[in-house]
Amino acid sequence: MTDEMEMRRELLTALVEAGKFIPRKYLSLEGDLMVTKWPAYRFLNPRRATAIFADDYITAYKNCVRAEIDKNRAETIQPLIKSDFNSNNSGYTNIWMARQHADELGMPYPRYLEFCFHFYLRRQRKQLPQPNQLRPNRDRNPDMAKAFYAELEKFWDDDRKKIEFANLTPMPQYCTDYYAELPAQKIFQDQLLQGFRLNPGNLNIFIGIRVLGLRQLTEDSCSALAPPDIFERTLDIAKSEMHSGSYTAESYVSPSQSELFQACFGVPGIEADKALVCEACPQRAPCQKLRELVARQLKAETGSADPLRLKALEKQRHYTQKSRDKTKALALTGVP
Structure with a gap:
């Protein structure tokens, strides 16, 4: 198998797994997030990007424990259970959503996590934030959210962006x-x-x-x-x-076709007719073709192109039937 074929196979696997594990309402955001996310991540499929974010989260968490709590405990603590990343569960969905927030803000993951952890440490929280706690809820805690975004604007300013762009790996x-x-x-x-x-x-x-x-x-x-x-x-x-040698010409290895696939390429749940990024994208046709292949693969493996929606519908039908059976049983006993 050639390298290009292997990369395409790995991409298909990653997208099928994303379709199995992550609700479509989150997958559908990946087209818009490709536009806003930090440049280093725009050619990574979202499952790979989430894995990188998870590693950066673990590093940031341990750094905070080492600096603020107990340096010995930092060596053994496990803030995430990586086995959760291979199934549909709240832990994986939460780290996916947290990564999406960093992408929405256009920040490198280490800088985003650095800001979040220090923001909460300054407020003397008893526990370090879990992935679903990194972003304050505007509805539940508007004051905290207001402070979060006000400080973020100061942290992620033009000078810091310039530094990060200068340090971006070619x-x-x-x-x-x-x-x-x-x-x-x-x-x-x-x-x-x-x-x-x-x-x-x-x-x-x-x-x-x-x-x-x-x-x-x-x-x-x-x-x-x-x-x-x-x-x-x-x-x-x-x-x-x-x-005269003041600048050096960067030596690049020619990227393969797969390496030029953008982060949203083939992601299930994105509607090309509604996503602005798709309108003039030259990859639109092959992207849609892959998305259709992902849907067929999901249906072959799970019985549905959207297995999580099917699971939710089956759960709702079961609950409805159980409620009806209970009502019927009460009626037979004469209990009002």
């Missing part, structure tokens, strides 16, 4: 050599340009790194950052500095 999916007009690629380029406009620095350094070194932007895409004559001079300076 990915071939974002190299202009492999540009395929994917929404994930377009959004990344827009973020780089917008970041420079909001927090401008030395333009020739920006061009030297992002255009010549990492090749994440083209000369044309940066041309509006300065008047034409200034831009041309700046570009010449950057090229001269590149020639």
Whole structure:
């Protein structure tokens, strides 16, 4: 089996498992979240992204225990039961939802978890937050939610975003050599340009790194950052500095077709006709084809393309029948 075939098989397995374990109302959000999530995760299927989030949650939890409670206990404590990730249960759904909140905010998972744990530690909570407690409920605790988002805005500011973008590991999916007009690629380029406009620095350094070194932007895409004559001079300076060794051209391995599949590719529950991200996506047709394959596989294995909905309906039918039987039994005894 070739590497490409193996990656496609693994993706199909991951999406079928997601369909078995996670309710559709959460899976249906993955298209919109692909647009907002941190760039490092935009080419990971959501089951893989959730596994990474879970590992980062365990690390953040243990770091807090080590620093604030008991450094010896931190070595043995198990804040998550990873065996839960292979079945439908509240524990796995909660960590999935927590990961989605980080994606909604567009934050790297370690930074999101760092903020959440320290937010609650400063409020002297008796216990560290579980995944379903990371995000305060606006309806149940509006004051806590207001404080959470006010502090988050200060924490996740433009300076911190600039640092995180600077530390982002170069990915071939974002190299202009492999540009395929994917929404994930377009959004990344827009973020780089917008970041420079909001927090401008030395333009020739920006061009030297992002255009010549990492090749994440083209000369044309940066041309509006300065008047034409200034831009041309700046570009010449950057090229001269590149020639003298100030910048190094990143060496990329050409991504396979599967490695260019975006995070929402084939995810069950996404309705392409309603999701904005699908409208002009060049992967729309093969994505829908995979989604249909996932549905067939789910039906073959569970009897339904949406097994959790079927399970809920069967549970409701059982409850209704039980209620009717009880009512009938009471009527036969003459008890009102």
